[in-house]
Amino acid sequence: MFSKDTYLQRRNRLKKEVGNGLIVLLGNEESSMNFKDNWYHFRQDSTFLYFCAVSLPSLTAILDCDSGVDCIYGDELTIDDIIWTGPQPTIASLAEKSGITQTAPTSQVEKQIKKAISDGRSVHFIPPYREEHVTKLSAWTGKPLSEIRSGESVTLIKAIIAQRNIKTSEEIVELHKAVDLTAAMHLSAMQYTKPGMKEAEIAAKVNQVALAADGQLSFPIILTKDGQTLHNHYHGNIVQAGDMILCDAGAEIHSGYAGDMTRTFPVSAQFTETQRELYQIVLNAHETAIAALKPGVQYKDIHLKACTKLTEGLIEVGLMKGNAEEAVTAGAHTMFFQCGLGHLLGMDVHDMENLGEQYIGYSDTLKKSTEFGLKSLRLGKELEAGFVITVEPGIYIIPELIDRWKAEKKHEDFLNYSKLESYKSFGGIRIEEDFVITQNGADLLGTPVAKTVADVETIRKQSLEQ
Incomplete structure (x- = not known):
């Protein structure tokens, strides 16, 4: 990964160009080949990786354009997980390397998004290419599954492209x-x-x-x-x-x-x-x-x-x-x-x-x-x-x-x-x-x-x- 300042600058520019509301960046889940615990090689979503630098499954980042606060949501490993994976860095320690100082459990994502919607704030997300992303966004926003794929933020899409297009x-x-x-x-x-x-x-x-x-x-x-x-x-x-x-x-x-x-x-x-x-x-x-x-x-x-x-x-x-x-x-x-x-x-x-x-x-x-x-x-x-x-x-x-x-x-x-x-x-x-x-x-x-x-x-x- 690059320096902490690189990721801070990327996120600050993104929030400035989007302007207001919440930016929701979904990380990828583990994906099963033929039964639940037989996984394909994990590959983090590229946009998540570009702005947050954390390559762990089942994470969500919310960037608040109005308050400027960035937070990564995810659940730390349990002892049952560690038996299989060995000890791993915490989400908080990995997030801090990209300048994100706030983390919270996944259960808090829906609360944050629904509060923003009830306050009349925009919730920006990019087109979901995995079905689990569609399901999550539907649950978090309260919108039917059929509306999620057409509900992406063009403002966010163009702001991401403007950055990622030009390689440093x-x-x-x-x-x-x-x-x-x-x-x-x-x-x-x-x-x-x-x-x-x-x-x-x-x-x-x-x-x-x-x-x-x-x-x-x-x-x-x-x-x-x-x-x-x-x-x-x-x-x-x-x-x-x-x-x-x-x-x-x-x-x-x-x-x-x-x-x-x-x-x-x-x-x-x-x-x-x-x-x-x-x-x-x-x-x-x-x-x-x-x-x-x-x-x-x-x-x-x-x-x-x-x-x-x-x-x-x-x-x-x-x-x-x-x-x-x-x-x-x-x-x-x-x-x-x-x-x-x-x-x-x-x-x-x-x-x-x-x-x-x-x-x-x-x-x-x-x-x-x-x-x-x-x-x-x-x-x-x-x-x-x-x-x-x-x-x-x-x-x-x-x-x-x-x-x-x-x-x-x-x-x-x-x-x-x-x-x-x-x-x-x-x-x-x-x-x-x-x-x-x-x-x-x-x-x-x-x-x-x-x-x-x-x-x-x-x-x-x-x-x-x-």
């Missing part, structure tokens, strides 16, 4: 650590893979690197030879010479900050000629997007610039035809690139996405598109210095999409369906890196990992010779 220098240090570990995970996958292995063996190696460094995964590992499936968590295939591996994985470190990176590499020592062609097209789009990163530019425009570069390459190899800019305007490129160029990154791998994508990735003047492809662009708004983002263009050749669009004769002026037929078993390619937006451009986070064709093939050749 101490946060950037933590993000570098998270992406350094993420880079090590990806290098291990490139070095470890051998023909005849199961995808699960390689994924286990990636996970091992995170765990051995006392880290966690920031999301379930995507490691597959079937990279055309965007979020493919199946690890049951055997990889063979001639296949490509798409590995999308990230580490989360103790402070809660995350990395997110993707590399695509051949199982053999070299890409095939077709793989090399399409890989270079993705890399060119990736570098085009990186060169455009700077404050004041809408990320939607950078996304479209990358799409145009991607389309130019696809025209060169004969999979598309016509004018690249016209093809992108028509949406024909989404045959190959169905998702968005990237997203915000921070304490969440999709930072603050639980607060609402329209607020996080867009603005009052820029609304999210409903068009195929653009509707999956999580970040479209103008970039600012201090934003941390991913850049991850790709080519995904999806047989089912080819068949559907071909039957509909969709975008025939731009798509070469006859050539596409021979690519149906190709798979997918994605290249992803993480950047912090600076005053004049952007800086790469973490240790660079091989991404040119030559560098990737050098690693693969060395690994197969060992």
Whole structure:
């Protein structure tokens, strides 16, 4: 965690921007896998962690904008708990480290909230993403369960985003650590893979690197030879010479900050000629997007610039035809690139996405598109210095999409369906890196990992010779 002053400043700014009433921040509960006492790894709510720094289950923080008092509510461990967990720091001692000097039992939360409501004061909370949060808020506010999800405070949401969007220098240090570990995970996958292995063996190696460094995964590992499936968590295939591996994985470190990176590499020592062609097209789009990163530019425009570069390459190899800019305007490129160029990154791998994508990735003047492809662009708004983002263009050749669009004769002026037929078993390619937006451009986070064709093939050749 950071210094006490950091958390005091964060909370004081939040209370000032919200203005009045109570701010209620719910921590997460333990979550059971298949019976009550068999828990998933505990992960504290990121907003709670950002403002209060205490990573214990079953806590609630109430920040009083009018009196200025902050209090964490929770129940100390009983002797029955301690038998299982061993002695632990008290809630009060942990709260004090972030400058919160008042704590109280959980039973007092409802009393505080209902008193505020009876006094005509506002009670601000963010959109609940867990059902237990909905249940608690309903009990505490007296509102029906059906009204809780639409009762969030937009004022609070925007105030949180305004702070968490701009990463401070101490946060950037933590993000570098998270992406350094993420880079090590990806290098291990490139070095470890051998023909005849199961995808699960390689994924286990990636996970091992995170765990051995006392880290966690920031999301379930995507490691597959079937990279055309965007979020493919199946690890049951055997990889063979001639296949490509798409590995999308990230580490989360103790402070809660995350990395997110993707590399695509051949199982053999070299890409095939077709793989090399399409890989270079993705890399060119990736570098085009990186060169455009700077404050004041809408990320939607950078996304479209990358799409145009991607389309130019696809025209060169004969999979598309016509004018690249016209093809992108028509949406024909989404045959190959169905998702968005990237997203915000921070304490969440999709930072603050639980607060609402329209607020996080867009603005009052820029609304999210409903068009195929653009509707999956999580970040479209103008970039600012201090934003941390991913850049991850790709080519995904999806047989089912080819068949559907071909039957509909969709975008025939731009798509070469006859050539596409021979690519149906190709798979997918994605290249992803993480950047912090600076005053004049952007800086790469973490240790660079091989991404040119030559560098990737050098690693693969060395690994197969060992």
